[in-house]
Amino acid sequence: MRAALAQIAPLLGNLDGNLQMHKKMIQSAIRSGCDLVAFPELSLTGYLLQDLVPEIALHPDKDARLRELLKLSRRIAIAVGLVEESEDHRFYNTALFLAQGRILHRHRKVYLPTYGMFDEAREFSPGEGFSAFSTPLGKFGILICEDAWHPSSAYLLARDGADYLLVLSSGPSRGVGSGRELFSTSSWTDLCRVTARFQTVFVAYVNRVGVEDGMHFSGASFLADPFGEVTHRARELQETLLLTTLSRTRLRRARTQFPLLRDERPDLVLKELGRITGWDRKLRQAPGETRGRAQRPEIVLARGRLG
Numbered sequence: 001m002r003a004a005l006a007q008i009a010p011l012l013g014n015l016d017g018n019l020q021m022h023k024k025m026i027q028s029a030i031r032s033g034c035d036l037v038a039f040p041e042l043s044l045t046g047y048l049l050q051d052l053v054p055e056i057a058l059h060p061d062k063d064a065r066l067r068e069l070l071k072l073s074r075r076i077a078i079a080v081g082l083v084e085e086s087e088d089h090r091f092y093n094t095a096l097f098l099a100q101g102r103i104l105h106r107h108r109k110v111y112l113p114t115y116g117m118f119d120e121a122r123e124f125s126p127g128e129g130f131s132a133f134s135t136p137l138g139k140f141g142i143l144i145c146e147d148a149w150h151p152s153s154a155y156l157l158a159r160d161g162a163d164y165l166l167v168l169s170s171g172p173s174r175g176v177g178s179g180r181e182l183f184s185t186s187s188w189t190d191l192c193r194v195t196a197r198f199q200t201v202f203v204a205y206v207n208r209v210g211v212e213d214g215m216h217f218s219g220a221s222f223l224a225d226p227f228g229e230v231t232h233r234a235r236e237l238q239e240t241l242l243l244t245t246l247s248r249t250r251l252r253r254a255r256t257q258f259p260l261l262r263d264e265r266p267d268l269v270l271k272e273l274g275r276i277t278g279w280d281r282k283l284r285q286a287p288g289e290t291r292g293r294a295q296r297p298e299i300v301l302a303r304g305r306l307g
Contacts, residue, residue, distance in 0.1 A: 001035050001036065001137050001138070001245070001246045001248075002032070002033055002034045002035050002036075002243065002244070002245055002246075003034060003035065003036040003037070003038065003204060003223075003243075003244050003245075003246060004025075004028075004029035004032065004034040004036070004037040004038070004241050004242065004243055004244070005037075005038055005204060005205075005206040005221040005222075005223070005234065005241070005242040005244065006022075006025040006029070006037055006038065006039045006040075006043075006206065006241055007040070007206065007207065007208065007209055007219045007221045007234050007238070007239060007240050007241070007242060008021055008022075008025060008039065008040065008043060008208060008209070008210075008239055009208060009209045009210025009217075009239055010040070010042065010043050010044070010045065010046045010047075010208060010210070011046060012045075012046030012047075012048065012049070012052075012212050012213075013045065013046055013049065013052045013055070013056055014046070015044060015045065015056060015058075015065065016065075018043065018044045018045065018046070019044065019065060019068065019069070022039065022043065022044065022069065022080065023068060023069075023072070025037060025039070025241055026069075026072050026076060026078060027072075028241055029076060029241060029243075030072075030075055030076050032241075032243055034076060034243065035076065035077060035137055036076065036077040036078075036079070036137060037076055037077070037078055037079070037241075038078075038079040038166050038168065038204060038206045039078075039079060039080045039081060039168065039206065040081060040168055040169055040170055040206050040207055040208035041081045041093070041095070041109075041144050041145050041168040041169050041170040041208070042081045042082065042083065042093060042170055043080050043081045043082070043168070043208065044058075044080055044081065044082040045081075045082055045083050046212060047170040047208070047212055047215070047217075048212045048213050048215060049083065049123065050123065053083055053091050053123045053124070054085075054091065056083055057083040057084065057085035057091050058082055058083065058084060058085065059084075059085055060082070060084055060094070060096055060103060060106065061103070069098055070098055070101050070102065070103075071101065073098035073099050073100065073101055073102075074100060074101045077097065077098065077099040077135060077136070077137060078097070078098040078099070079095060079096070079097050079098075079142065079166050079168065080095065080096050080098070081093070081094070081095050081096075081144070081168050082094055082095075082096065083124075084106070084108065086125075090125040091123065091124055091125060092108040092109065092124055092125055092127060093108070093109040093112070093120065093124045093144060094106055094107065094108050094109070094127075095107045095109075095142045095144055095166075095168050097133065097135065097140065097142065097166075099135055099136060099137075100136065104133060104135055105131075105133040105135075105140070105142065107127065107130075107142040107143075107144065108125075108126070108127030108128070109124065109126070109127055109144040109145070109146070109147060110126055110127040110128070110129070110130065110147055110150075110153070111126070111146040111147050111149070111150055111153075112124055112126050112146065113145075113146045117172065117215065118146075120146075130143075130147075130153055130156040130157050130160070131157075131160055132157050132160035132161045132162035137164075138163050138164060138248075139161045139162050139163050139164070140162055140163075140164045140165070140166060141154075141157030141158075141160065141162035141164070141165050141166070141201075142165070142166045142167075142168065143157070143165060143166070143167045143168070144167075144168050144169075145167070145168065145169040145170060145171065147167075148167045148169075148191060148192070148195065149191065151195075154195045154198075154199050154201070154203075155199065157199075157201075158199035158200075158201055158261060159261075159264065159266055162201060163201055163202065163251055164201060164202045164204065164246065165195070165196075165199075165201050165202065165203045165204070166204050166206070167192065167203060167204065167205045167206070168206055169188070169205060169206065169207040169208070170207070170208050170217060171184055171188060171207045171208075171217065171218060172184065172215050172216060172217055172218065173216045173217065173218035173236075173237075181220075181236075182218050182220070182236060184218055185218055185220040185236060188205060188207070188220070189220075189222065189224075189230060192205050192222070192224045193224050193228040193229070193230065194228065195224075196224040196225060196226055196227075196228050197226070197227060197228030197258075198260065199260070199261070200226040200251070200254045200255045200258055200260055200261060201226055201251075202223065202224070202225055202226060202246050202251065203223070203224040204221075204222075204223050204224075204244065204246075205221055205222055205223075205224070206221045206242075207219050207220060207221050209237055209238060209239055210239075218236050218237060219234055219235065219236050219237055219238060219239075219240075220233065220234060220235070220236045221233070221234040221242050222234065222242075223242075223244040223246070225246075225247075225250055225254070226250060226251050226254035226255065227250070227254050231244070231245075232244040232245075
């Protein structure tokens with residue numbers, strides 16, 4: 001599989017301008033013979049939206065402005081980020097996976113950062129779970145930025161059968177490391193390499209560039225293979241289309257040498273999480289009241305099909 005990571009600088013609140021930018025990158029990926037093109041978090045809207053959230057939100061199943069992307073998805077699979085409005089008028093930081101002219105999957109960001117320079121919980125509702133999904137290219141999972149910093153997120157997707165994880169990010173530039181690389185870049189590299197190796201999956205990290213209201217985004221998108229090796233990387237701070245190759249043979253070799261998925265004990269994880277959170281006791285005491293009210297610590301337990 002050939003995949004393109006579209007390291008772009010979205011225009012804040014300018015959906016039409018961003019759609020044109022997306023189409024240009026998609027056409028370039030098609031000409032390069034790619035099977036998939038992935039864009040950063042909130043790529044259709046920009047990141048620091050604040051009061052613009054209700055104005056820029058889309059109903060993905062109804063909005064005619066997505067028709068051109070859906071049409072292009074008949075030629076290449078596309079992962080994009082946007083603000084989704086639900087039927088009950090809640091707003092989500094959402095990623096869509098488009099293929100074969102339709103929406104194959106949507107992921108609503110679960111973990112909304114509310115520390116440092118981030119205040120996403122003020123604008124968005126949190127998603128309620130993680131699930132892998134089948135595509136013509138294989139089985140995928142999607143994480144949106146902060147999701148990736150919680151180890152259970154990738155664990156759940158790997159246990160659900162994902163071979164490829166897409167991490168869509170609006171990661172700001174922060175600090176300077178020991179060399180010439182930004183500290184934020186090396187942190188993301190370390191995180192995704194460990195995730196890829198421990199879960200024996202490909203991890204494609206696609207980050208944006210540009211500046212919004214004084215916040216600078218670093219780019220440096222990359223692909224980590226199932227051995228935890230970075231095989232392709234884009235430069236920091238520059239718009240570019242990073243072309244990558246994901247080898248099924250490489251995936252097989254990693255899982256043969258390190259059969260971590262085979263040897264994992266999800267039944268043990270469920271049991272111990274139930275003890276730690278007290279969820280097992282709650283289920284025994286009032287199963288009718290607690291089921292369906294999963295909070296963030298219980299997402300793992302709520303996914304009862306991990307076995």
